Amino acid sequence: MLVLAVLIVLASLLIIGLPVAFALLLSGAVGLWAFGGAPILMGILSTTPLSTANSYELITIPMFILMAEFVIISGVSSDLFRAATIWVGRVRGGVAMATALAGAGFGAISGSSTAAAATLASTSLPEMIKQGYEPKLAGGVVAISGTLAMLIPPSIALILYGILADVPVSLLMISGIIPGLLVTLAIILTVAVLVTIWPASAPVGQSYTLVQKIASLRRVGPMVLLFLAVTGTIYSGIATPTEASGIGAFVAMLLAIWERRLTLPGLFGALRRSAVTTCMILFIILGAHVFGYFFTITRVTNDLADWVGSLPLSPLAIMIVILIGYIILGFFMDQVAILILTIPVILPIVLQIGYDPIWFGVVVVVTAEIGMVTPPLGMNVFVVARYTQRPVAELFRGVMPHVLAHLVVIAILVAFPAIVLWLPSTM
DSSP states (O other): OHHHHHHHHHHHHHHTTOOHHHHHHHHHHHHHHHHHHHHHHHHHHHHHHHHHHTOGGGGHHHHHHHHHHHHHHHTHHHHHHHHHHHHHTTSBTHHHHHHHHHHHHHHTTOOOHHHHHHHHHHHHHHHHHHHTOOHHHHHHHHHHHHGGGGTSSSOHHHHHHHHHHTOOHHHHHHHTHHHHHHHHHHHHHHHHHHHHHOGGGSOBOOOOOHHHHHHHGGGGHHHHHHHIIIIIHHHHTSSOHHHHHHHHHHHHHHHHHHTTOOOHHHHHHHHHHHHHHHHHHHHHHHHHHHHHHHHHHTTHHHHHHHHHHTSSSOHHHHHHHHHHHHHHHHHHSOHHHHHHHHHHHHHHHHHHTTOOHHHHHHHHHHHHHHHTSSTTTOHHHHHHHHHHOOOHHHHHHHHHHHHHHHHHHHHHHHHOTHHHHHHHHTO
């Protein structure tokens, strides 16, 4: 009864618009006080902030966020888009396909989905509109391509999952590469299907010579260098994810300096934005830890795992129910908050029914991508709407075919776990 009351308090606080961190902290504190009184509550509140911020792996979060800020300043994303357009832009819908490739490239050097969506919206979207693309198609591709940064390393979402699930972050980051490429292919194929059914929605692009195509790859070099500095060092074992995050931020800063775009105000702005985002994430983790302690001392997680294990359902059926629950939560909550709130509760169930925690982390992040583009929150769609000045409802309709394609990708990953687990097994 106490657990139900605390969950009602949490839901009420979220509904009235209280920030997730405060909602988790207050509802968890109420539950701890009701269960064990002031001594237990004060004991946990006096130790949790230090234990939360004292995790070595958390250093990766501000470093990768700072790396993304320097990448945006350097303008590499524009070069990625231009190079992709030169290679695939001549086919019908080619610029939209190039947007997906640029999104994958930007995701490989940035862990922020909203930053990727904003960058693509400012580079590829004006080009597509100028060439006569239907705004609904163009906006949908930009919004869904931005989500690739959640999956392709370095991924803030995978780092958070690794910290929460206590699994190696290095294995998680490498395991996101092949699924990330699979999602990129799904976006491209979805565009191909849409422009085949409705040819008027996208024109045929300009053709380029082989010399022009090869020359365009020169500008992709910095992205490859940054990718090798981060993912390459992690895969080869030269550096841990924490060390690689520092290397990545430093190389990205050098890249911005090389491009002569890093000014003193720009540097201070990047540092300030990185600090603000990091503090927000840490505060959510702090609130989740307090709430998690309540679940631990009331044995909710253990009892729930035992109950699910006794259900007359196959492990696959239970997993499908769990993933449907994540999709529904994505309609109403931020993806970082969903991970922090649910992983401590759901992961024991996943382990009990026999699934690999590395595989589950990747599948959950792919599922969370759907929440970035579905109403009513759909953060990436709102970012694109701000740049296009188009109705949000129109953009949500434009992204729906890609949501269906995402569901197909999730089904493939569930049916063939080796797609996720093969590459990290070679490390």
